Amino acid sequence: MPIDIDIAHVARLARLALSDAELEVYKSQLGDILDHAARVQSFEGEPQIDSAHPLGFVNAFREDETRPSLDRAEILAQAPASENGYFVVPPAMEEQ
Amino acid sequence: MSLTDLTIVEAGERLRSGEVSSVELLEAALDVASRTEAQLHAYLTIDREGARAAAEAADAGLAAGDDRGPLLGIPIALKDNMCTRGLETTAASQILAGYEPPYDATVVSKLREAGAVIVGKTNLDEFAMGSSTENSAYGPSFNPWDIGRVPGGSSGGSAAAVAAGSAYGALGSDTGGSIRQPASLTGIVGLKPTYGTVSRYGLIAFASSLDQIGPLSKSVTDAALTLEAIWGHDPLDATSYAGEYPDLMSDLDRGVDGMRIGVVAEMAGEGYEPAVEQAVAGIVEKLSDAGAEIVEVSLPTVDIALSAYYLVAPAEASANLARFDGIRYGLRADGVTTEDLMAKTRAEGFGPEVTRRILLGTYALSAGYYDAFYGQAQRVRVALREEYATAYGKVDVLVSPTSPTVAFPVGAKVDDPLSMYLTDICTNPLNLVGHPGISVPVALDHQNLPIGFQVMAPALGEAAMFRAAAEVERLARFTARPELAEVVT
Numbered sequence: 001m002p003i004d005i006d007i008a009h010v011a012r013l014a015r016l017a018l019s020d021a022e023l024e025v026y027k028s029q030l031g032d033i034l035d036h037a038a039r040v041q042s043f044e045g046e047p048q049i050d051s052a053h054p055l056g057f058v059n060a061f062r063e064d065e066t067r068p069s070l071d072r073a074e075i076l077a078q079a080p081a082s083e084n085g086y087f088v089v090p091p092a093m094e095e096q
Numbered sequence: 097m098s099l100t101d102l103t104i105v106e107a108g109e110r111l112r113s114g115e116v117s118s119v120e121l122l123e124a125a126l127d128v129a130s131r132t133e134a135q136l137h138a139y140l141t142i143d144r145e146g147a148r149a150a151a152e153a154a155d156a157g158l159a160a161g162d163d164r165g166p167l168l169g170i171p172i173a174l175k176d177n178m179c180t181r182g183l184e185t186t187a188a189s190q191i192l193a194g195y196e197p198p199y200d201a202t203v204v205s206k207l208r209e210a211g212a213v214i215v216g217k218t219n220l221d222e223f224a225m226g227s228s229t230e231n232s233a234y235g236p237s238f239n240p241w242d243i244g245r246v247p248g249g250s251s252g253g254s255a256a257a258v259a260a261g262s263a264y265g266a267l268g269s270d271t272g273g274s275i276r277q278p279a280s281l282t283g284i285v286g287l288k289p290t291y292g293t294v295s296r297y298g299l300i301a302f303a304s305s306l307d308q309i310g311p312l313s314k315s316v317t318d319a320a321l322t323l324e325a326i327w328g329h330d331p332l333d334a335t336s337y338a339g340e341y342p343d344l345m346s347d348l349d350r351g352v353d354g355m356r357i358g359v360v361a362e363m364a365g366e367g368y369e370p371a372v373e374q375a376v377a378g379i380v381e382k383l384s385d386a387g388a389e390i391v392e393v394s395l396p397t398v399d400i401a402l403s404a405y406y407l408v409a410p411a412e413a414s415a416n417l418a419r420f421d422g423i424r425y426g427l428r429a430d431g432v433t434t435e436d437l438m439a440k441t442r443a444e445g446f447g448p449e450v451t452r453r454i455l456l457g458t459y460a461l462s463a464g465y466y467d468a469f470y471g472q473a474q475r476v477r478v479a480l481r482e483e484y485a486t487a488y489g490k491v492d493v494l495v496s497p498t499s500p501t502v503a504f505p506v507g508a509k510v511d512d513p514l515s516m517y518l519t520d521i522c523t524n525p526l527n528l529v530g531h532p533g534i535s536v537p538v539a540l541d542h543q544n545l546p547i548g549f550q551v552m553a554p555a556l557g558e559a560a561m562f563r564a565a566a567e568v569e570r571l572a573r574f575t576a577r578p579e580l581a582e583v584v585t
Contacts, residue, residue: 005459014414014458015421016451017439026455029513033456036514039403041468045475052305052474053335054291054481054530055555060334074198080428087423089434 005030099124100261101577104170104318107264111158111169118151118158118169121264122213125171129215129262132580137237138247138256140176141184142216147171150213157211166321168211173263175254176217177224178309179298180204187300188222188232191420191427191445201298202333203267203309203326210325215263218253222447223417224269224302226250227277227519230510231449238506239282240578241545245503248278248519251312255282258312259578265313265322269299271306272405273498273523276535279312280498280548283537283576285319285569286312288523290555291530292337294323295330303412304335306405306527316536316566320344323558342556347563353387355564358491362398363522368500371541376497379538379549382571383495383564393487393494397480401525404476406517407460407469408528413450414457420445452513481529488554493564496522498535498548522550532558534565538572546576 007027011018018026072085081088099121102110110116129142154169174180177187179197181204186192200208207214221231229237229252239247240260247256251268255278258266268275270288279286287310294309301307311322324345329338359380364373384390422428422441429444431437446454460469487494499519509516526533532555535548549568553561 007455010455010459010462012439013462014454015418015435015438015442016446016454017436017443018451026452029452030456030459032514033406033452033517034459037403037406037456037460037469037473039400040407040472040476043400043472043476043479045472045479054305054477054528055337057292057335057337060336060338062331070198075424078195078198078425080422080425089423090431090437092434094433 098261100128100264102264103315104166104264104313104321105315107170108166118154118213119148121169122147122151122171122215125215125262125264128260132240132260132262135238135243136240136256136260137235138218138253138260138262139173139216140186140188140219140234140253143183143214146183147213147215154211154213164209164211165325167207167325169213170264171213171215172207173215173218173254173257173266174204175220175251175266175268177220177269177300178204178267179300180214180217183217185217185300186234187224188220188234189445189447189450190233191441193427195426197298199298202295202330204298206326218257218266220253221250222450223300223413224250224271224274225413225449225453227273227516228509229253230506231447233447236506239503240580241283241503245505245545246281248281248499248503250274251278251286254312255279255284255286258284258314260580265311265318267309267326268312269307269309270527271302271409272527273520275310275312276523276533276548276550277499277519279535280537281503281546283546283574283578284312284314285316285534285536286310287319287323287534288526288532289323289327289558290337290532292335293327293341295333295336297330297332301416303409304416305412306409316534316562316569317348319534320348320562342559344558344562347559348566350563351386352383352564352567355388355493355560356391356491357383357388357564358391358393358487358494360398360494360496361392361394362396363496367518368497369502369541372497372500372502372547375539375547376495376549379568379571380495383567386567386571391491393491395483395487395525397476397483398525400476401480401528402517402521404473405520405524405528406456407473408477410453410457411460411470412457414454414461417450417454449513477528480525484529484531484554492560493557494552496550496552498522498550502541502543502545502547526552531555532561534561536565536568536572537574538568539574540576
């Protein structure tokens with residue numbers, strides 16, 4: 001049974017500005033894929049999930065020592081818009 | 097025999113005997129590129145200047161007695177999802193068009209340290225999401241054995257370059273089979289190492305718990321030498337393995353006498369081409385004749401592994417690709433607000449497969465669905481790991497076809513995502529459990545298309561994996577090379 005997805009909500013969460021037509025196509029394709037992937041729901045396994053690391057590693061720490069980072073000028077050179085060491089962006093909200 | 101038919105080992109011998117220079121090796125590879133790139137499109141960027149400088153430095157170094165090891169002076173290609181400082185790195189996406197990283201990936205630094213000559217950046221499925229290289233935003237790559245067919249993916253460009261001879265070796269990345277499957281489809285060697293053994297620093301992330309970088313090459317020994325040059329603990333990668341690393345070279349010529357080899361029962365049957373099954377069965381018989389004990393092994397959870405993979409991988413990808421937002425680098429679309437800018441940038445910059453996977457992953461991780469999808473998929477991983485552990489109590493290595501089919505025609509699977517995903521059915525379980533696997537070319541089918549044989553080993557079991565793989569290579573005696581039609585310019 002195809003899974004019903006609130007595709008507009010998912011697209012908003014993922015910050016993807018898709019057209020209604022595109023959303024319909026993706027909704028249908030995702031339904032098909034999830035049908036297949038949802039087989040995991042009937043899987044009976046251990047309730048405990050250990051580390052997401054395949055070999056079970058945890059917490060790689062280093063000494064709390066300052067080190068040089070990347071060159072700021074070089075990084076800002078890649079920015080679509082920058083000024084005085086800042087990335088320039090439009091406002092978070094529309095002006096009223 | 098052309099210079100570009102030489103393995104890394106053979107090229108190295110001639111470099112040291114003075115018979116050939118690194119510049120000559122490079123010129124030969126660039127010559128192949130100029131004759132074949134119009135048909136193959138293996139590369140996105142060829143860095144002639146940088147490669148030339150590195151080749152000259154290698155020649156000068158060798159002459160001065162500075163022998164850095166087996167990769168010195170060897171022209172190597174890099175999949176374009178590995179950051180190369182100052183050299184365009186796109187992950188085959190429009191969202192990174194023109195992006196020049198401010199740093200080298202650790203594997204790139206290691207290759208430079210080893211004196212390797214970086215030829216250029218090869219094509220891939222966008223953000224490594226795909227099994228055919230048809231998802232590249234810059235056009236597909238094609239298979240040197242039949243340019244109407246795919247080279248596999250997502251490391252299709254790297255595979256095509258090595259198979260054609262426009263590089264002597266290459267690096268790819270493997271998240272669900274993306275090194276091994278293209279190696280199988282193009283008749284070369286390709287491997288995914290144990291998770292954590294090759295640094296992911298500077299690898300543009302797809303799925304952080306699955307991704308690994310590995311070599312593609314014309315021989316098993318070449319692959320071992322390349323792996324030795326690029327692996328090792330890296331403090332810049334928090335998932336990097338800090339313990340002892342296996343010795344790869346000492347068991348290479350040992351043969352399989354006394355080895356217990358497990359044949360995975362579930363990696364056969366419906367969907368597997370008869371020629372593939374016959375070729376694999378033929379090699380298994382030869383391994384038995386060579387002294388190995390053949391055991392049939394069942395891994396029932398493998399059947400559900402693909403489903404788990406198609407929840408874990410997109411979920412992790414949705415998190416990793418959140419950084420591509422038009423703010424700090426790459427493509428930026430116009431937006432009234434920051435959210436608007438981000439949403440438009442991403443819609444414009446990502447292709448359909450990437451968009452599909454981000455949506456799938458976002459959904460699988462969203463409130464109310466997390467445990468039913470991602471949580472359950474993680475349980476499958478744990479169960480799969482235990483099943484493999486039980487199997488390795490009875491056998492030293494496992495074997496299977498690398499891919500159920502040979503190279504398929506361009507366009508054959510693009511409209512059917514599920515059918516494309518099924519090409520990874522033999523390879524993706526190893527990514528889920530973090531174990532190493534290698535594909536060795538063993539035969540051609542009746543259409544003159546290569547068939548790959550996969551050897552798998554437990555985590556950090558690369559020595560046993562290489563030992564068996566080297567014997568498979570010896571037994572198969574696969575020396576065929578694709579016939580490249582000359583491009584008339």
